Amino acid sequence: MKFNPEQVKLETREDFDKAWSQCAKYLTPVDEGKDYSIKMERGKPHPVYETMNRLREAYLNMGFEEMVNPIIIDDVDIFRQFNYEALAVLDRVYYLGGLPRPNVGISDERFAQIEGIIKKPLSAEDKETIRAILHKYKKGEIEGDDLVADLAAGLNVQDSKVAVVIDHVFPEFKKLEPESSHKTLRSHMTSGWFITLGALVNRRRTPLKLFSVDLVFRREQEENADRLRAYHSASCVIMDPDVNVEHGKAVAAGLLKQFGFSQFKFKPDEKRSKYYTPDTQIEVYGYHPALKGSNTKYKDGWVEIATFGIYAATALAQYDIPYPVMNLGLGVERLAMILYQAQDMRDLVYPQFKEDWEMSDEELAHMISMERVPLTKEGHDLAMAIIATAERNGNAPSPCAFEAWSGSLNGRKLRVSIVEKEENKKLCGAAYLNEVYVYRGDVLGIPLNNPKFREVQEKGVRVGIRYIDAIANAAARNAEEGIYETAVKMSRAPGDVNIVIDPVGLRYIQGKKRRVDFRGPVFTTIRAEAIE
Numbered sequence: 001m002k003f004n005p006e007q008v009k010l011e012t013r014e015d016f017d018k019a020w021s022q023c024a025k026y027l028t029p030v031d032e033g034k035d036y037s038i039k040m041e042r043g044k045p046h047p048v049y050e051t052m053n054r055l056r057e058a059y060l061n062m063g064f065e066e067m068v069n070p071i072i073i074d075d076v077d078i079f080r081q082f083n084y085e086a087l088a089v090l091d092r093v094y095y096l097g098g099l100p101r102p103n104v105g106i107s108d109e110r111f112a113q114i115e116g117i118i119k120k121p122l123s124a125e126d127k128e129t130i131r132a133i134l135h136k137y138k139k140g141e142i143e144g145d146d147l148v149a150d151l152a153a154g155l156n157v158q159d160s161k162v163a164v165v166i167d168h169v170f171p172e173f174k175k176l177e178p179e180s181s182h183k184t185l186r187s188h189m190t191s192g193w194f195i196t197l198g199a200l201v202n203r204r205r206t207p208l209k210l211f212s213v214d215l216v217f218r219r220e221q222e223e224n225a226d227r228l229r230a231y232h233s234a235s236c237v238i239m240d241p242d243v244n245v246e247h248g249k250a251v252a253a254g255l256l257k258q259f260g261f262s263q264f265k266f267k268p269d270e271k272r273s274k275y276y277t278p279d280t281q282i283e284v285y286g287y288h289p290a291l292k293g294s295n296t297k298y299k300d301g302w303v304e305i306a307t308f309g310i311y312a313a314t315a316l317a318q319y320d321i322p323y324p325v326m327n328l329g330l331g332v333e334r335l336a337m338i339l340y341q342a343q344d345m346r347d348l349v350y351p352q353f354k355e356d357w358e359m360s361d362e363e364l365a366h367m368i369s370m371e372r373v374p375l376t377k378e379g380h381d382l383a384m385a386i387i388a389t390a391e392r393n394g395n396a397p398s399p400c401a402f403e404a405w406s407g408s409l410n411g412r413k414l415r416v417s418i419v420e421k422e423e424n425k426k427l428c429g430a431a432y433l434n435e436v437y438v439y440r441g442d443v444l445g446i447p448l449n450n451p452k453f454r455e456v457q458e459k460g461v462r463v464g465i466r467y468i469d470a471i472a473n474a475a476a477r478n479a480e481e482g483i484y485e486t487a488v489k490m491s492r493a494p495g496d497v498n499i500v501i502d503p504v505g506l507r508y509i510q511g512k513k514r515r516v517d518f519r520g521p522v523f524t525t526i527r528a529e530a531i532e
Helices: 013-023 047-061 075-090 108-118 124-139 144-155 159-169 189-200 245-257 313-317 332-339 345-349 361-365 377-393 451-459 467-480 503-511
Strands: 007-009 027-032 035-040 072-074 095-098 179-185 208-217 230-239 263-268 282-287 302-310 325-331 368-370 400-409 412-420 435-439 442-446 461-466 485-491 499-501 520-530
Touching: 047 208, 047 230, 047 245, 047 332, 047 345, 072 075, 072 189, 075 179, 075 189, 075 313, 108 124, 108 159, 124 144, 144 159, 189 208, 189 230, 189 313, 189 325, 230 245, 230 332, 245 263, 245 282, 245 302, 245 325, 302 332, 325 332, 332 345, 361 435, 361 461, 361 503, 368 461, 368 467, 377 400, 377 412, 377 467, 412 467, 435 451, 442 451, 442 503, 461 467, 467 485, 467 520, 499 503
Parallel strands: none
Antiparallel strands: 007 035, 027 035, 072 179, 095 179, 208 230, 230 325, 263 282, 282 302, 302 325, 368 499, 400 412, 412 520, 435 442, 435 461, 485 520
């Protein structure tokens, strides 16, 4: 298993023992004299966010400054930017709505209902408190998520009782229907760029080079393999008196070369959005060698990856922007699909919802661990000593016994040995050094350097646990708990050698009808005895 070389330093051995006992399943202990530390395994990034980070670095490498554009756009701005195309654009946006604040009247009958729920009479001051708080709520001076708490504090009763009051006494709250505003969720990063550039035009020198990688939202009729309702746009602008289409080509090439694209084609975009100057809206096609011959729709190696253009002067004038502006944008999810050779955007972005889910051998390997491990530093030392003794003497002829460790464990002085009393055998059985591998969804305990398992050893994922490793850790944990003999004969299942597969991994293995094979003669006995 691969671990991040970064280590968390611990001040004392007591800290080490505590971390080891609490996190042994997830951390690798390191004990070098007084230098106690733990290694933490590196996490796994999501393909979309990994691609986003790479895009951010690519833009920064090209001298662009990162910005956060407005995500909530008034529909007035859509009309200013898109002119007579605005209605078509607005058909694709999400309008933001909210619940209106009800005008709640309070009669004597309602006051009586409230008294019945809170189990105490309301004074004239209490009644006025209720009226005042509800009036402030109606005016927006009190937020909806504070209403219950404010009423409870004003009446000196529990929040739960006020929640019942609102539910039973004021049906107006239940009958509320959301009302739309004129605010929309950004459907094009362009909508935010006009507002941002309008704010900066008199504050910043040209050329102004900005980028943003962020969410946009489209009210699609349905989501499919190539289209989502919420996705990320990696967009940039250059505002400068001399900017032109050639700058767009240079930015596109400079950006995409950082992702392995080697050749580019540019052709006019037939959509011809009105916020672009006529004949400046260009589609960017890139050639990626990794796509050539791939099992994707881009098997010829060419893919449409970005669009750029020069904003129309009429649209820029709506924001008092006197300079030409080049805008380039690409979909992060589309680029991630190319880089990860995914067939369906939904499966790439939301793998947790994929019906026919797949788990890589590496992922499955991370779901295999030792079930019982020692909880103390001395227990860990004992396990390591057992392993070293078995490695040195495992093939010694029996009857025999080899002392592995002696010392104090949880206040008891112990001597621990590996023993085999029967004659004409070996200290350990033939499978004691079998190592756990995952190969094509099978979980196997295999003897190393056996030609029968050469393909598994060369192409499979090594878990990093041998039978003797797991058995030694179980023996050390047993010794900590006062159990002084640990014996394993034939292994038939992971649990026989103190190995456990996470239930998620087991469900995957069973669902895919793959194998778990831990058979083998282990015949290893570890015995502890008290010493004076």
